Structures are given as C-alpha cells and as structure tokens.
Amino acid sequence: MSDPTQFEFLKNIDCDIQFNAPIGNMTYFEIGGHADTLATPKSVAGLQELLRLCHKHDLPIHILGKGANLLVDDTGVDGVVISLLHDCFKTTAFDEQSGNHNLHCMAGADLSKTIMQTARDGMHGLESLAGIPATIGGGIRMNAGGKYGSISDNLTSVHCLSSKGELVVYNIDELEFSYRHSNIIEPLILSGTFALTSEDPEVVRERVKDIFAWKKSMQPLADTSAGCAFKNPVDENGQRISAGKLIDQSGLKGTSKGGASVSQQHANFITTSKGATAQDVISVMNTIEKKVFDYTGITLQREVVVWSRCEVSTT
Numbered sequence: 494m495s496d497p498t499q500f501e502f503l504k505n506i507d508c509d510i511q512f513n514a515p516i517g518n519m520t521y522f523e524i525g526g527h528a529d530t531l532a533t534p535k536s537v538a539g540l541q542e543l544l545r546l547c548h549k550h551d552l553p554i555h556i557l558g559k560g561a562n563l564l565v566d567d568t569g570v571d572g573v574v575i576s577l578l579h580d581c582f583k584t585t586a587f588d589e590q591s592g593n594h595n596l597h598c599m600a601g602a603d604l605s606k607t608i609m610q611t612a613r614d615g616m617h618g619l620e621s622l623a624g625i626p627a628t629i630g631g632g633i634r635m636n637a638g639g640k641y642g643s644i645s646d647n648l649t650s651v652h653c654l655s656s657k658g659e660l661v662v663y664n665i666d667e668l669e670f671s672y673r674h675s676n677i678i679e680p681l682i683l684s685g686t687f688a689l690t691s692e693d694p695e696v697v698r699e700r701v702k703d704i705f706a707w708k709k710s711m712q713p714l715a716d717t718s719a720g721c722a723f724k725n726p727v728d729e730n731g732q733r734i735s736a737g738k739l740i741d742q743s744g745l746k747g748t749s750k751g752g753a754s755v756s757q758q759h760a761n762f763i764t765t766s767k768g769a770t771a772q773d774v775i776s777v778m779n780t781i782e783k784k785v786f787d788y789t790g791i792t793l794q795r796e797v798v799v800w801s802r803c804e805v806s807t808t
C-alpha cells in the first residue's frame with residue numbers, strides 16, 4: 494500500500510477520504526482488496542477539485558459505480574478510487590420541453606430505481622434495461638443493455654468531467670455508442686439526459702416485469718457475479734455470437750477454481766461462493782480464454798473490468 498501521507502493534500506476538499514479502504518465488498522463479486530485511497534466527494538465542486546488535485550499530483554483515478562461489472566484484484570488498487578455514492582450524485586429530475594419529457598440523471602443514480610420511478614410516472618424508454626444492476630454513469634460508460642435495447646437508445650446528452658475537473662457537455666450526435674462501448678474519453682461521467690415518452694404506467698410496469706422475468710429465467714441473478722464475463726464476439730459475417738454458447742460448447746460449464754465457477758445456468762457468468770478470491774475468478778477467466786481459443790479459434794474479450802495494482806484493464 495502507498496504511504497497515506499502522500500495524499501495529505503486531499504484532506505481540505507469537500508470530500509470524505511478513507512485510506513486503505515476495503516472496496517472489494519463494494520462490488521457485486523464481494524471479493525478483492527483495498528483501495529489505497531477511497532474518495533467520496535460531497536458536492537460537484539468537491540469532485541472537480543478532487544480531479545484537479547489528482548491530475549496535478551499525477552495520481553491515477555478509478556471511478557466506482559455500483560461495482561456490478563468490476564473485479565478488484567486481491568492486492569487492491571493504487572491511486573484514488575472515486576465513489577459517487579453521496580446523495581448529491583444520485584438525484585434525477587424531469588423537465589418538459591416542446592412536448593419532450595427529459596429525464597436528467599446524475600451519474601450515481603441507481604438505474605433500477607430510476608426505471609421503477611419512470612414506470613410509476615408513466616414514462617416509456619428505460620424499461621428495456623430492467624434487471625441490469627448499474628449506476629447511470631456506469632451504465633453509460635459500458636453502454637449497458639441486452640436483447641431489448643441499450644442505455645444509449647434514449648440518451649440525448651452526457652455531461653462529463655475531464656481529468657482536470659472541467660465540465661464537458663456532449664450531445665448524443667457527438668458520441669458513438671456500440672455494443673458495451675462508448676467513445677467518451679473523459680474519465681468521469683457526471684450525468685446523462687434521456688428523452689422519454691408518455692405511456693400508460695400499467696403498460697410500462699408490465700413490460701418491466703416481462704423483461705425482468707425473461708432475464709431471471711436466463712441468468713443466475715441470485716448468485717454473486719459481475720454479469721457476463723466476456724463480450725459476445727463477432728463472427729466472420731460480422732454477426733455477434735453468444736460467448737456463453739462458445740464457453741458451453743468448449744465443455745466449460747461447471748469448471749471451477751477455488752470459490753469461482755462457470756455457471757451451470759449461463760456459461761458466460763462466473764459465480765463466486767464464500768471464500769472465493771479475485772485470483773480464483775481471474776484463473777477461471779484465463780482457463781475460459783485458453784480453452785475457447787483452442788476449441789473454436791476465437792479470442793474472447795473480457796467484459797468484466799479488472800482493477801489491479803498499477804494497472805487497470807478497461808473495456
């Protein structure tokens with residue numbers, strides 16, 4: 494772990510600072526090591542100042558959302574992990590302009606709660622994302638989605654902060670979103686705005702229920718995991734093929750190491766049990782990559798983001 498005294502300059506900003514903070518338990522895997530520094534800003538100004546100081550002192554930063562797509566290595570992560578868990582980053586607000594219903598969401602807002610709120614308010618547009626655990630910021634960064642649509646489908650603008658803490662605003666036509674990817678270069682997504690349309694609340698609620706039921710029937714939602722471990726690769730015709738099917742065909746269902754195993758229900762989910770370590774998960778991912786390549790000639794790309802000391806693998 495780094496020497497905490499080197500982070501003294503962070504103490505006078507509008508931000509809670511914790512040194513040697515256990516963050517593995519802030520992820521869905523519930524495993525992994527500590528962050529040298531965990532910073533929880535209490536205002537946008539505090540967040541901007543935090544970014545400015547990290548940039549000035551050349552400290553690496555890592556943004557933590559809901560931790561639903563994240564594996565923290567057992568040895569932890571260096572630099573500053575920034576959490577947007579303070580209430581000021583969880584707000585959502587509606588406005589109406591020329592008949593459009595705009596929903597402004599701060600990055601720390603919970604996607605599932607936001608979907609339920611829009612369903613109650615009779616607003617259609619986000620329900621295709623039912624059952625995906627995410628913050629709005631993490632969802633936009635990953636372009637979260639699935640069979641029924643992606644978070645970018647109804648997105649109209651995104652506010653970001655640069656590494657120096659400066660506000661950068663994008664209209665949707667300035668951005669490119671593709672499968673589990675966005676081309677946003679700023680390290681931090683501060684908020685997103687969605688254009689929704691009016692709909693009978695009962696219709697929206699039913700759709701949310703149906704999509705969630707479909708997801709529950711296909712995926713091991715009751716187990717600890719970070720969702721799909723690998724992206725669906727593209728075949729020679731440019732079509733996405735299911736990574737889960739490739740893993741299954743390679744005979745890997747049930748493969749395990751320590752407390753991590755390939756789910757029997759959905760082979761692209763690596764689930765963990767009590768006592769699992771991040772190394773167990775990494776080891777299972779390495780086995781999958783090797784065996785799928787040996788069996789199919791296809792190189793799988795990780796969807797799960799792994800944070801390790803001195804290195805962060807992003808998607």
Ligand SMILES: Cc1cc2nc3c(=O)[nH]c(=O)nc-3n(C[C@H](O)[C@H](O)[C@H](O)COP(=O)(O)OP(=O)(O)OC[C@H]3O[C@@H](n4cnc5c(N)ncnc54)[C@H](O)[C@@H]3O)c2cc1C
Nearest residue numbers: 556558559560561562626627628630631632637638682720
């Ligand atoms: C049971 C289960 C089911 C899932 N099903 C799906 C699914 O159907 N479809 C799907 O797409 N995903 C799915 N996932 C994965 C996960 O829900 C998504 O990737 C989601 O977008 C992660 O959001 P998060 O807030 O948890 O981000 P985190 O996991 O905390 O972070 C993921 C990445 O986003 C970055 N990030 C987070 N917040 C911000 C921010 N404000 N600004 C900039 N970068 C940020 C992080 O640094 C990291 O690189 C599933 C996960 C689980 C556990």
